[in-house]
Structure formats: structure tokens, C-alpha cells
Amino acid sequence: MAERHVLGLSGGKDSAALAIFMRETYPELDIEYFFTDTGKELPEVYAFLNKLEGFLGKPILKLNPHRGFDFWLKEYNHFLPSPQTRWCTRQLKLLPFELWVRPMLADGDTVYSYVAIRADEEYRTGYSSTNNNLIIKLPFREKGINKEGVRNILENSGVGWPEYYKWRSRSGCTFCFFQKKIEWIGLLEKHPDEFQKAKEYEKLAIDHGSPFTWIQGEPLSELEKPERIAQIKDEFQKRLQKEKKKKPVNPLLPEIEIIEIDDLYYDDEGAGSCNICHK
Numbered sequence: 001m002a003e004r005h006v007l008g009l010s011g012g013k014d015s016a017a018l019a020i021f022m023r024e025t026y027p028e029l030d031i032e033y034f035f036t037d038t039g040k041e042l043p044e045v046y047a048f049l050n051k052l053e054g055f056l057g058k059p060i061l062k063l064n065p066h067r068g069f070d071f072w073l074k075e076y077n078h079f080l081p082s083p084q085t086r087w088c089t090r091q092l093k094l095l096p097f098e099l100w101v102r103p104m105l106a107d108g109d110t111v112y113s114y115v116a117i118r119a120d121e122e123y124r125t126g127y128s129s130t131n132n133n134l135i136i137k138l139p140f141r142e143k144g145i146n147k148e149g150v151r152n153i154l155e156n157s158g159v160g161w162p163e164y165y166k167w168r169s170r171s172g173c174t175f176c177f178f179q180k181k182i183e184w185i186g187l188l189e190k191h192p193d194e195f196q197k198a199k200e201y202e203k204l205a206i207d208h209g210s211p212f213t214w215i216q217g218e219p220l221s222e223l224e225k226p227e228r229i230a231q232i233k234d235e236f237q238k239r240l241q242k243e244k245k246k247k248p249v250n251p252l253l254p255e256i257e258i259i260e261i262d263d264l265y266y267d268d269e270g271a272g273s274c275n276i277c278h279k
């Protein structure tokens with residue numbers, strides 16, 4: 001019987017900052033870092049994880065689902081995952097984690113799982129453990145580390161931000177339905193092949209009678225029209241300028257403005273996302 005310490009990386013900023021924080025604050029802990037790889041990740045996510053591995057000085061274990069996105073999509077009759085039917089998180093994120101820790105728990109080990117929920121996210125809950133030997137720890141909440149704290153950790157460590165933050169504020173699958181419209185346009189412009197794939201998945205879903213498109217009420221074939229793109233970009237700029245006016249200018253911040261797109265759209269397009277996939 002042993003104690004195991006595990007920390008899941010999503011490819012996003014909060015979990016990366018947590019890994020750095022734990023490495024620096026508790027160097028005596030032998031933490032096993034893992035990433036549940038859906039096989040539908042942006043190349044920028046892998047590049048960021050590689051950079052993080054360099055800082056941590058140890059490999060990040062990739063937990064691949066036994067069966068990938070395409071298998072499950074077919075199982076669900078080509079219905080796209082959606083906030084109402086989130087089969088993707090269950091099959092591609094939670095199940096691989098559970099299968100990985102199950103033998104540890106069966107051996108009687110105590111597993112501490114560190115989750116990057118920040119002190120300023122009172123409303124968020126993480127994975128609920130049903131096993132007394134799987135203990136969920138929230139170090140940022142315990143130590144009062146908020147969004148600004150995360151920013152400092154990333155910058156001071158030299159790891160910095162994932163490259164995709166210039167156009168998208170969340171990690172997770174390339175096609176994630178939690179993306180805002182402006183992020184879909186980012187995908188179209190940065191990774192047009194992936195956008196085309198997303199359109200194909202959507203067409204297949206509609207052909208199979210799915211009520212869900214990636215964005216509810218607006219298929220990607222409509223979103224990609226030039227006049228619609230211009231409209232969405234214009235709307236985004238207005239929100240961005242309004243947000244900037246609210247914030248004091250900090251000359252110490254890096255040149256690249258880190259945009260939390262979720263913060264700009266909290267009042268519509270849904271503010272939801274997923275702690276398991278996006279932290």
C-alpha cells in the first residue's frame with residue numbers, strides 16, 4: 001500500500017500552473033502528471049505539454065482512450081456531443097482516468113488527485129470521488145491562488161501561455177461544442193482542415209437526424225460565410241474594447257494580450273465549460 005500523487009493536465013493554463021506550483025512548492029512529492037488524450041487535440045496543446053515537460057523534468061503520461069472519438073461518435077449514431085449529451089467527457093476523459101487509477105485503488109493505495117480549481121472559482125466543483133482512497137485536493141483554493149496568481153506562476157516560470165491563447169481561451173478538443181463563435185472562426189483561420197472536418201461531422205450528424213449542431217441554431221456552413229464572420233468579429237471587438245476599458249492598464253503585462261474569451265461572453269452563448277477538459 002502506497003501513497004500516489006496524480007495531477008491531470010488539460011493543456012490549459014490553470015492545470016499547467018498547478019503543476020508548476022506543486023513542483024516548486026512540494027518538490028518532495030513524486031507527482032505523476034497525466035493528460036487524457038482524446039486524439040482530437042490541437043497541435044498547440046501538444047507543443048505546450050512538451051514545453052511543460054521540460055520544466056517539470058519528467059514525462060507527462062498520455063492516457064489514450066481504448067476507443068477514440070470516431071468510435072464513440074458512431075456508437076452514438078453520429079449525434080455530436082453537446083452540453084445535454086456529453087458522452088465525450090465521459091468516454092474520452094473520465095473513463096481513461098478511472099481505468100488508470102482503478103488498479104492503484106485495488107492495490108489499496110491512497111491516491112491524491114490535484115485539481116486546478118482556483119480560489120476565485122467558488123462556483124466550480126471538480127470530479128467527485130466515490131472511493132474513500134481517491135482524495136481530491138484543490139491546492140489553489142486552499143492557498144488562495146486566483147487568476148492573477150495563475151498568470152504570475154506561468155510567467156515567472158518561463159513556461160508562459162499556450163500558443164492557442166491568442167485566439168482561443170480553452171484547451172480541450174479541437175471541435176469542442178463549448179467554443180464561442182469567435183473561437184470557431186479562429187479554428188477556421190488557424191486550422192482550416194480541422195474546421196472542414198468539424199463541418200463533415202456536423203453534416204453526418206444532421207443526415208442521421210441529430211438535433212445538435214456544434215453551435216446550437218447555427219451550422220458551421222452558415223458561420224463561415226464572410227458577412228457572418230465580419231459580424232462576429234465586429235461584435236467581439238466591441239466586447240473586447242468594453243472589457244479593456246474596465247481594466248486598469250498594467251505596463252508589466254506581456255505585449256500579447258491574454259484574452260479570456262469566456263469573460264467577454266458570460267451573458268450569452270452560454271458561459272459553461274468543463275473542469276475535466278478545460279482547466
Ligand code: SF4
Nearest residue numbers: 088089172173176277
Ligand atoms: S473538450 Fe469538449 S468535446 Fe472534448 S471531451 Fe471535453 S466537453 Fe467534450
